[in-house]
Amino acid sequence: MVFMDNETKESLDFQYILNMISTITPYGMMYKEKMKPFVLGQEEALIEELNKLECYIPYVKDKDVRRAFNNIFGHIKDLRNSVKRAMEGSILTEIELFEIKNFLFLIRNLNKLMKDNEIPTWKDMEIEPIEKLESLLDPESTGISTFYIYDCYSEQLKAIRESKRETDKEIKLEKKTIKEKIKEELKIDLRPDGTVVIPKDNQPLLEKIENYPHLTYVSETYMNIKFTIKPTENITLLERKLLLLKDQEEREELKVREMLSKEIGKRRKSLFKNMASIGKIDLILGKAKYGLDIEGVKPNIVKDHVISIEEGRHPKVEAFLKEKDLKFTPISIELKEGVACITGANMGGKTISLKLVGLLTAMAHYGLFIPAKGMTLGLSEYIKCSIGDMQSTDNGLSTFGGEIKIVQEAIEKSTAKGLVLIDELARGTNPDEGYAISKAIVSYLKDKEAITLLTTHYDNVANLDKVVHLQVVGLSKVDFADLVNNMEHENKMDLINRYMDYRLRVVKKDRNVPRDALNIARIMGLDKEILDTAEKILKEK
Structure with missing residues (x-):
């Protein structure tokens, strides 16, 4: 089963997270590209990965150690093809021999760095100097990384x-x-x-x-x-004699390079193992650094299929707000198998809350620290999203048709433990049918093994038994007299951002969707007569 399809990754901005993880060596980049999620049944392996990450945090904080790592990693080249050529019997060039000799010196320096600083390693991350090969490529023990075919070879x-x-x-x-x-x-x-x-x-x-x-x-x-x-x-x-001697010298040097190439080929396993270890160390250092950058915490991995986030933050949105000198309002939420509905006005942060849950869950599955005060997670087999405009021009589907296609894919997976995220369910069709479809989907999913979180603008979709109703606090605690006094002195969008409370609260199942839309319309300057008429219509409903 695919953990996240491309649409889900794009909806959650998961690639943004991967782009923020900095690796230096070609081997670290390779392991970053091959990163896979830990899924249901791999709890112990994920806990071990997170523990490794936690162990490396102090060394990332140490600027001198981090600088030493960067200095070594910055000189490491991708030598997989050269080693493979040697393994297959090809004769390496002097440049390739120089690069392998330099790599051996870097391995020795990296091993010393880790031992001197008592940096922990695991079996799959051990750095092992290849002393015999190093001596062979540096027969006069010069300690200089430049390569030369010495007279002592022949x-x-x-x-x-x-x-x-x-x-x-x-x-x-x-x-x-x-x-x-x-x-x-x-x-x-x-x-x-x-x-x-x-x-x-x-x-x-x-x-x-x-x-x-x-x-x-x-x-x-x-x-x-x-x-x-x-x-x-x-x-x-x-x-003429000199030309003949040069030709003889070249042929003899070729024999030496052939001998050295064979010796390198014989030690391919040790070379590849060190490359793999360097890649894993590079990646875990990159993950640890990103964890520090976002002030992340280690998620608590449990057997129960639950998601609990305490004061979680969406890193991409938070970075965007920081550029505008604004702060992200942390979101806390507790989810279990079944359905939870988020209601609230547009601009109330419902979609961001949905994305936050999906992104932080994905980050934890990939062995990353989480931008939150705390997180408890039971592993899923998949994450499936229906967020944003699902119109498909390729398939000739409308927004509603595209949305239903994705929702159906999620429903088909809902008997397995996973996370389903649906934004503004059935928003692409008329309100009566949209409400009926939304309520029917919620009714169907509420007893399934998937954890489903959806947002809706329909009243009463969340009033079914076993369905958790979450509501954006929004503008419900705002003193509108104070707000009106400030309306003429402040940018209206900034005013909404300042007064809007994006936190979620659990409410009784029969509580109506809040009417923050009217207040937002009022702030944005919609005609008073229209607003008064709208309020009358709501009272008559």
Whole structure:
């Protein structure tokens, strides 16, 4: 069973949460992309994950430790393909060998960091330095991460390089002798590369050079002519010898790289295990940091299928309000199997409350801390949402048709333990039929194993037995005389936000939907005559 479909994730802004979890290494990013929820039956595994997260919180708070982690993680590259190539018998390039050597040093540094700071690890997160491979790639124990094919890898390579050095030395020595002779005989100094540029107006010198045995023409411009040392027969032989030695050196270096690649391939399990451990540590540090950023708490995971949130906050909405110097009103709610209905005026925060319950529940299932004072949760098998405009242009469905399609999908799952969230049930059709459908759906879901939370603007939908009626406090406690006095001195939207109480309260099942809509209309400046007529109509109803 799919835990959350794409529509539900989008409705709950779940991707926003994932985007806020910062990972640094390619392995941490990989594990973040593969994050899966803990579902019903995986309570112990989720508790263990949350405990790990709790253990890492102090180290995230320690700026020095966090900086040390970032410094190491920032240099880690994705070497999975290189290790796989070595495993399959390919010969790695010097760049790949350098990167693996550097990775081994980073593993050692990470292991030291964790041991020095007594940072706990679990079996699937252990960092294990691969000392033999590290020594193989750093045979002279330089401790420098740069890679070089050392002479000690091969006696033949050592001999070839020695011969190369001697041959190069002979070439330079003979060229030096020729340079000195040219300087003595022609009174000119050659450049370090053995060339000289002679102006064309220096005809006497050019005539001397024309038949000179140790210089040869290279190129010319409209002003100068360039010459270089003419190789002697011995220099030509030495240069040919040098080319052969370079070819031998390359072939011998290839053998060394082949040997090193095989050794890396043999240790693929250790390398992959360290990559996995780094990814898990990186992800848990990212989750811990986000938990601190939202002042989150560890949810209490229980066997009973319940959701209890104490002063929960919607992180995305809270961040948005903070930019406007406004505060999010925390929401407290207790839900169990069956149906709970939220009633209240538009702008009263019903939809946000619905999203908050879904988002915090999803976060807990994914092993994250929760932006709340406390949360108790029994795991579900799924979360299903019908929130927002469900019009489907692809299927030619109206808003009502799209909504009913999603509600039907939720109803089909309702015999399993899950969370169903429905916003403004049957809002896309006429009021009489919408009320009838809403009440019928509530009646059907109230005895199912799913926890269903819905919002409605219909009276009496929540007056069935076993249905919990939650009401937005709204403007019910507002002194409207005081409010009217402030209406001319304050932005009307800000005024509503300041006076609106978004908290939920449990009310008796026969309590009507509150009439905050009239008060909101009054604040927003709707004509007084219209408002008076509306109040009369309500009294007559």
